[in-house]
Amino acid sequence: MAFLRSVLHMAFMFCTVIPYALLIVVASACxxxxxxxxxxxxxxxxxxxxxxxxxxxxxxQIQGQENLPDGETSPAILLVKHQSTYETFLMPAIMPHPLAYVFKKELLYVPFFGWAIGKLDMIHIDRSQRAKAFAKVVEQGQALLAKGVWVIMFPEGTRIPRGQRGQYKSGGTRLAVATGAPVIPIAITSAKCWPRRAFIKHPGVVDVSIGKPIPSVGREADELMREVEQWIEAEMHRLDPEAYATKP
Structure with missing residues (x-):
């Protein structure tokens, strides 16, 4: 049954992404x-x-939504635990501000989906040009934050299996320090239902926990990222204790 439901959901997304993507591409050209x-x-x-x-x-289900900054142009940089595709879809659906993802430029070549996100105010980078890539992130990030668009990044860089911790990279906190925007750490247990790189998904509840804003002014990026990592991983242990039962 789970396999059939997963097939139906995939078919639904495929059939609906095409008209939405074409609408965005054509509307952008107009x-x-x-x-x-x-x-x-x-x-x-x-x-x-x-x-x-x-x-x-x-x-x-969401905890801590009251921690999100108020104000139409209040800046924020969301740093989110990354376990599956689910959170990439969910975050724009639940946030009160538009979001700008920082993503590798190769995604622009994905038919329909990539064509559409290429027309949005997102930050796509060439990872092979590290210095130039980060300079672009700061430049575009400052402009977007000033308009009330929140920047969202996955500090682990890739989807991490349930119960595991990836290597947290400081790009998000470096951007926060450069722009003065606060960091919002977010833990999410998506892999309980939508495992990493798995076609078959399972019914259940995904917990989303939004932490309190962490000021970035006067902080060091690496130190700030360690604080973010500690909060997210501790929260993951709290939200999904079964996944960490045999781990320290």
Whole structure:
């Protein structure tokens, strides 16, 4: 049954991403504003999350939403635990501000999905050009944060199996220190239902925990990232104790 439900959800996403992506690409060519394009993209992501609930029985619950900054242009950099594709869809669906992902440019070549995100106000980088890539992140990040767009990054860089910890990289906290924006750490147990690189998903509840903003002014990026890592990993142990039962 889980296999069939996963097939149905995949078919649903494939059939719906094509018209939404084409709409965004064509509308962009016609001069439609970036914030309008983002609304359409976020609508498809919400639709996919709702389809995951209806078709596969995957629900989510949020703790700490009151920790998100108030204000139309209040800046924030979200640093999120990365276990599966689910959180990349969920974050724009639940956040009160538009988000800008920092992602590798190779994703732009993915048919339909990549074409669409290439038209949004996101930050795509060439990882082979580290200094230039980070300079681009800071330049675009400052402009986006000033408009009330929050920057979102996965500090582990890739999806990590349930119960494991990846290597936390300081790119997100370096951006925070450079812009003065606070960091919001977020823990999420998506792998309980949507395992890393797995086609078959399982019904259940994904817990999302949003931490309190951590000021970046006057901080060192590496020290700030250690604080973020400690909070996220401790929260992961609290939210999903079964996954860490045999680990220190």
């Amino acid at each position: 001069g439609t504003r970036g914030d309008t394009l983002y609304v359409w993209a976020a609508r498809w992501l919400r639709l996919s999350i709702e389809a995951a609930r209806v078709i596969m029985g995957i629900r989510y």
